[in-house]
Amino acid sequence: MSAGLHRVSCHDRAPARVCALRRWMRGALPLVVVALLWELAPRSGLVDAALLPPLSRTLAAGIGLVRSGALLGHLWASVWRVGAGYLLAVLVAVPAGIGLGLSRRLEGYVSPVLALLRPISPPAWVPLAILWFGIGDAPAIFIVFVGTVQAILIGIASTARSVDRRLVQAALTLGATRRQAIRLVVLPCLGPAIFGQLRVGLALAWMCVMAAEMVAVRRGLGYLLIEARNLFQTERVLLCMVIIGALGLGLDRLLRTLEGMVLRWQRGMGADELFAAGRGKQDLSR
C-alpha cells in the first residue's frame, strides 16, 4: 500500500532513479533520527547510560564480538535452526493447508485438533521439547516447527477455501483431471496468498527460535542475548536485538525476492516468448 502511495506522490517528470532515491531517503530519515536520539540521549544524561548505552558503544561491542569470531557462530546457529524448522513446517503446511481448504470432510476431521493446539504459544512447547529432544538444535528446530506449521496451515486453508469454484469447474469441463485442476488452477490462484502466509510464518519462526534459544541451547542469538543479560552487558543485549531485527528483515526480503521470481515464472508460461513484446498489448477495454 505504501509503495503505491509513494509512486503517486513522486513527481511525474522526475526520472525513475531520482524517485527511487527519494523513496529511499524517506525510509532512511526516521532511522537516522532514532540513531541520533539513541546516541545523544544517554550522552547528555537524559537517560541513564547504564540502561541505554549510546549507539556507538553498542556498535563497538559488536565489533569486539565479530573480531573474536563468536558472533558468526551464534548467528549461523540461529539461522540454521530457523531454516530447518521453517522448511519442515512449509513442506507440511502448504500441501496440508491446500488439502484442508479444498476438502470439507478433511477440515471437519482436523479443525478440532487445530483449534485445541492453536492457543498453546511456542514458549509453552519449550519444556516438552527439552524433555523429548534434550539440549541442542533438535528442540529449537522442533519449537520453530510447531510454532510455524499451524499458522501457515490455517492461513493457507482459509485462502484455499476462497478459490473461485467456477474457475475449477471451467478447468474440469475442459478435461482437466482433479490433480491438473489443483496444479493448473488452484495453485496459481493461491500463489500470492501462499507467499503472504509464508512471510507471516517466517517472521513467526524467527520469534520462536529466540524463545527456544533462551533456555534449551548454549549457542545462538537468543542464548547470546540471555547470557548478556546475566552478565549485565546492556550493550550486547541491545546489539543482539538490533541483529535479530535486521536479520528478520533480511530474511523477509529474501522471501519477497523469491516470491517475485516465482510469480513471474508462473506468468512466464504466458505467450511472451512466442509473441514480440508489445504486439497485441493494446488496452481495448475502454
Added chain:
Amino acid sequence: MQMSYLRLVEVSKTYHADGRAVEALVGVSLEVRQGEFVALVGPSGCGKTTLLHLVAGLEAPSCGQILLAGEPIRGCGRERTLVFQEPTLFPWLTAVDNVAFGLRTAGVPLQERRARALALLESLGLDGFASSYPHQLSGGMRQRVAIARALAVCPQVLLLDEPFASVDALTREALQEELVRIWQARRPTILFVTHSREEALALADRVIVLSPRPGRVRAELALPMARPRSPVELAPWLERLRDLLAQP
C-alpha cells in the same frame, strides 16, 4: 444423423439444503441429434443451468440417465465443453494460453497447442490480442476467448449457458452471428440456454420450453427456416413461444 446422439432419459435433480429438498428438474427427457442446435428457454430458476451442468458432468443426476452416443456419461469430459454465463477465464493466463488450456490438460505440446489456439483466436477476430491478459480485454472479447477455449478441444457437444447475457446488444448480435458461423463450419451439437426468446428463435433448429421450477419439458418448437432469419419470419413463432412461456 437421424438417431439421437445425446439422450436424457427421465432425468431429475434434487438439491438438499438445510434439510429441505429442492427439486430443480423432474423427469426431463430429451433427444438431440448429432450436429443439432437446440435452445433451452424457460423462466429463471427453472433448472436450465442445472441441466447443462448435468450434461457437462459437473453434477450427477439424482435419477435418470444421460447418454452420449449410446454410452452413459461419467463425469466431465473434453467431448462436452461448457461456456459459462460469465467468461470465467484464467486471469493469470494470456488469451492464447486460456484457449490452449484444454489442449494442455490433454498433453498437447506447447508449440502445437499455441498454434492451434492462435488459429482459433484469429478465426474469432482476436489475433491481435493473443498475448493480452483477460483484464485487458473488453467483455465481448472475453466471451469470445471463452468460446474459443471451449472449442479448442474440438468438443462433440458444446454447452452454452446464457453466454451473451452479460454483453451489450451490438456485441451480442455479432457474437450470435459468429456462433452460427462456427456451428455451420464445425457442426458441434449445441445446447444453448438463454432467457431471450428472440435469441433462441434466431439461432436454434429446435427450441425446448421448460416449465417453472421444478423444470419439465413443456413443449418444443422445430424451426425449419434457414439462417439468418428475419424478424418478420420469426414473428408468428415469437407469438407462440410467448404463449407457451406465459402459461402458469
